Amino acid sequence: MKILQEYTWDAIRRNKKSSAAIMVAIYLMTTMMSCLCGFFYTMWTDNIQMTKRESGNWHGELFDATYGRELEQIENFESVSEVMIKGPWQVLKVSDEEKRPYLITRGADQEYWDSMAEQYSIIEGSVPEKAGEIALSKQYFSSHPEVKIGDTLTLPSGERRNGTEKIDANVARVDGETFFQTGTETYKVVGKLDVVSESVVPGYIGIHYLDRKTIKPDDQITVYLRFQNIRETYRELPKIAAALGWEKDEYGEYNLRYNTDLLIKYGVISENQRSMLAEGSMGVFISMAGVMMALVVALFVLVIHNAFALSANERLSQLGIFSGIGASPRQIRKSILFEGFLLSVIPVPLGIFSGWGLDSLAMSLINEVNQSDRVANPVVLTFGLPAILPALILALLTVWLSARIPAKKIAKLMPVEAIFAAADSLKVRRRKRKPLYAVLFGTEGELAANAIDARRKSYRTATSALVISFLLLFGFQYIVTVQEAAAKIYEFDSEKFWHVQVWFQDGKLPSPEVTERLDAVEGVKHSLYYNGLACATWQEEDKASEETEKYMGGFEKIASSGKYSTFERDGKYRIAATVIGMDDENFRSYCEAQGIDPEPYFSDPELAVFYNQTEDPFHGTRKRPILREFLELQEGEEILFTEKNVDGIDGDHEFSLKVGAVAEQLPPLEMEPSHFTLIAVAPLSHVFAQAEQCSETRRSSGTRVKGYYLTDDTDGISYQTISRVADEIEEIMEETYGLGDYDMTDSATKRNLNEESSRVMNLIVGFLSGMLAVIGIANVWASITGNLCQRKREFAMLRSVGLTPKQLRKMLWLEGIFLGLRPLLFSLPFQAVFLGVYLHFQEVSLIEYLPYAPYGLVIGYTALILLTVSGAYIVGERKIQKESIMEGVKDDTF
Structure with missing residues (x-):
């Protein structure tokens, strides 16, 4: 074997050109492998960093009510790595102003500040690092310009009350509520938060430092978790909920929340996500990407194999002579593989370094293009072992495969065959006439x-x-x-539907004076105002239309599939619904376009136009959706709705709507209703009045009004006009509503x-x-x-x-x-x-x-x-x- 090694060394020295060709091929292959591995690894790590910046570095949240007495049990779970805590809400009285008389603050422990996205919301000062320190929203500083970072605030602390009943700290304003003082709190202001709040909740936002030792057994806290093994998140978090004695909801799930964006970037997906990947196009995309990577490796194998085959063929007669004097097929195979190893020593490290250089150039170009749009730090090249090792392994594997193919072939030849094959390799097939x-x-x-x-x-x-x-x-x-x-x-x-869109977030209907000013902005051709109230209706199986029964199996099949919101209990089915409220002018136009007389709907608050069609997911496709009649509806009949569209909603407000007419088209809104959702449309003031009677969760979303504004696009959309209109609308909104309320x-x-x-x-x-x-x-x-x-x-x-x-x-x-x-x-x-x-x-x-x-x-x-x-x-x-x-x-x- 030593003789063959010496011969291999000598062959490399004598055949400099073929050796150089192999080394160049290996260098190019390693450069490309290194560059691709480094590029994808950098994109992956940057994506993870952006996700942590936007949503925090946590895996799962115990979203149901959790108490201080349960904290030790949670921390002692073997699978738990880190626990991040937000403490109970605290109400401080700051002034007698009508909009925001309170400072509503909450504590966050050190691990929370180190891990969560709030640390990146500090636009001035620093995060609270010890007890008694607080960061306040920029709204607070805007309304209280006398307060500076470094100041100390001593404020009354207590409860919001409606009569003698305590009101939760962070809920919407209740008419006639009062503040009941229980003590005082002193905080040093150390930071300004880039957050705003709607005045529907009458307070400014603050986050103070939470010392875990101060958590009381009955304190209601929010717990975020990281696990030792991130891949166990979807198994371990439900185990903790079960150990705490939580009850499952109507869908058989605990009230948990997962940092899905982060988990999926680590390749951690739930069973539902896995089935969606298998059914959807994403699975095909992943398969195609796998095929592409296999083709890259195959191509490199062929390129380098061609160079090795040339070198091996040049030495065919000499290898045949060695075989004739006792060299085994294994030794001959090792000789060619040894050549591959020797010729890889220099180009592989150089190729990895060159790949790093190409990636550095690519990242600098990306940062240059991305600098105006990116809110986070520039993309940082993370060309570490996770990038080098795959490139190195793939490079060496490719060289090994490339050398092994001709080595295995030559090792199988008899000595005489090898000698004569060298001569035969110079012969070509007999030429044929090709007229x-x-x-x-x-x-x-x-x-x-x-x-x-x-x-x-x-x-x-x-x-x-x-x-x-x-x-x-x-x-x-x-x-x-x-x-x-x-x-x-x-x-x-x-x-x-819109060129400019505005959300009115103060919990009130926009006043006619404001809407008239907005509609009068030069360039606005059309405007529309609407809200949406999510709710549900309970119906029996016989309420399903003939098409729903025939083509979609009725409510029973829909509910049993587990894919949709339709839910069965005690022989009745909960059907998701949305009641849409449109401003008078646009409601009138919508009805007239459907051949419906709009006037009765303004005088009767229980009358609504129903849209009674749903997409058939069993037979339709994204390209060719099929609409089916959903419920068996008759004009004049009453449908009972409830705000409790899931069991987790606290309220139980119910209301009835009469079917005034059934429309063939949805309102002209940017909306795509979920499968098996009943839509009702009524004047905005009527729907808003129902939303005001709902519980906090539903009231908050139902009283949020949207405004659509279209500019004149007869001669094509003018984005310059849209920008000007948006600027003028923003001036009016800032003047009339202020920061946070729009x-x-x-x-x-x-x-x-x-x-x-x-x-x-x-x-x-x-x-x-x-x-x-x-x-x-x-x-x-x-x-x-x-x-x-x-x-x-x-x-x-x-x-x-x-x-x-x-x-x-x-x-x-x-x-x-x-x-x-x-x-x-x-x-x-x-x-x-x-x-x-x-x-x-x-x-x-x-x-x-x-x-x-x-x-x-x-x-x-x-x-x-x-x-x-x-x-x-x-x-x-x-x-x-x-x-x-x-x-x-x-x-x-x-």
């Missing part, structure tokens, strides 16, 4: 076609590698462009954000596409030059029988064209299958996809591959022309 090529391209074309046909086996690797090169880049582009097409095709076009957005801002995101995404896609293109080009060059190296004697023979330099050049050029087009044609069926499968699962037709197809890239990359093939042949041709015929006949290697 068509001769007519079209002359003698040179026939020679080129015969050369490819005669060396079909030796070109098989190059052809396969080229096919994979096409599939890699085009497959990646198909995934990206089909996703883009699906997003555009199924995008909910909000600009049909929110708004506009399509111009939304468009700018989308364009920023698109630029970043295009940069990422372009970077990955460039990587795949470089991989393909490197593969082409290595494959072509490797094959030309073995044909020196063939070219010398052709020159010896009179083939001129010009004819040789034309022959090689045509051979390059034929060889470049053949893999493209071979890849077309695979491309068609790949694209067809993905289009099918995304429910996008070929006609719909064509405007998004990457024509330029397909044509450009095909031309680039052909140019690369031609370039490789031109370089080879020049080397051939420089050498004498005698040298070519004598030695068949460059």
Whole structure:
């Protein structure tokens, strides 16, 4: 074995060009592997960091009532790693002002401040770090400009009361409520929070430091958890709820909350999410991505295998002689593998370093494009062991596979076979007449076609590698462009309904004076105001329509599927419902468009227009939804609604609505009702009055009014006009409502954000596409030059029988064209299958996809591959022309 190792060393030194070719191939492969691994790892870690910044570093929350006496039991669970606590609410009296007379604050312990998103909300000062320190909302500082960071506040503490009844600290204002003082609290102001609150809750927001030792047994607290093993979150959190004696809801679930965004980025998904992935297009996307990664590895194996096969074939007769004098097949195999190891020592580390350099360049470009839109810190390249190890393992595995294929093949040959195989490898198959090529391209074309046909086996690797090169880049582009097409095709076009949208959040109906000012803003063509009250109605099975029974199995099948909100109890079914209130003018227009007389609905608060259709999820698709009549409704009948659409709602307010008419269309609102949801529409004032009678949770959402404003788009949408209108509307809202009592957005801002995101995404896609293109080009060059190296004697023979330099050049050029087009044609069926499968699962037709197809890239990359093939042949041709015929006949290697 020592002799074979010495021979391998000597062969590497003597065959510098073939060794250099292998090292270059390994270097390029390692660079690309390293770059891809580093890039994806950085994107993953940055995504996780952004999620932690936005929603906090926690795994699960005990969302039901939890008390201080249960804290020790929770902390002692073996699976729990960290516990983050928010303490009981506290009410402090700050002034006698009507809007916000209170400071409503809550304590957070050190682990909470270290882990949760509130630490990033501090825009001035610092987070509270010890007892007696507090951070206040920016609203407080705006209303109390005399208060500065570093000041000490001593305020009365106590309870909000309605008569003698205690009111929860953080609920909406109750008419006639009073403050009952129980003591005083002193806090040092250390930070300003970038948060605002609606004046419907009459207080400013504050968060103070919580010392765990001060938690009392009966204190109601909120507990967030991190587990030792994040993958056990969906199993361990319900166990804790069960140990605390909690009861399950009507759906058989505990009242728990999960940090789904963070968990899913760690690959932790629940059973429901897993079934959705299996049923939806995301599972197909993951499968396609897996196929793409497999193709990358396969391509690199082929590229490096081609170089190793060339080296092994050059040493075939010598290896046969060694086999004849006693070297075992295993030793011969190890000799070739040893060559692969030696030739990897330098290029693998260099390739990893080069990959790091490419990633650094990519991150700097992404940060440059992303700097105006990103609220967090710039993307930081995290090129550590998690990026290096996969790249290193994949690189070494690829080298091993590439060397093992020819090693295994040669090791199986008998000594005599190996010696004679070396000579036979220089022979080509007998040429056949190809008159068509001769007519079209002359003698040179026939020679080129015969050369490819005669060396079909030796070109098989190059052809396969080229096919994979096409599939890699085009497959990646198909995934990206089909996703883009699906997003555009199924995008909910909000600009049909609004250009500027405003939320009125003070818990009151917008006054006519305010709406008139908003409607009078120059550029506003149309406005609409509405609210929505989520509720439910209990119905028996016979209330299902004939279509619901026939096509969807009735309420029983819908409820038993467990996928929808429909729920059965004691023979009745709870049906989700939404009652929509529209301003008088738009309600009147909606009714008239449906052929309904609107006037009776203004005088009778129990009368409503019902929309009684639902999508059939059992037979319809996203592309072709099927609407079915939902309930058996008769004009004039009364439907009883309850605010308790889930058992967790505290209130039990009920109200009845009479079916005045059944509409065929939904109101012109940006809404997509959930499956099996009954919709009722009435004047805004009537629905608002019902919302005011609901419990806190339902009242808070039901009294939030939305305003839609459309600008004149007769000559096309003017985003400049939209921005101006939005600015004027914001001035009016700031003047009349103030910070926290309204929110708004506009399509111009939304468009700018989308364009920023698109630029970043295009940069990422372009970077990955460039990587795949470089991989393909490197593969082409290595494959072509490797094959030309073995044909020196063939070219010398052709020159010896009179083939001129010009004819040789034309022959090689045509051979390059034929060889470049053949893999493209071979890849077309695979491309068609790949694209067809993905289009099918995304429910996008070929006609719909064509405007998004990457024509330029397909044509450009095909031309680039052909140019690369031609370039490789031109370089080879020049080397051939420089050498004498005698040298070519004598030695068949460059």
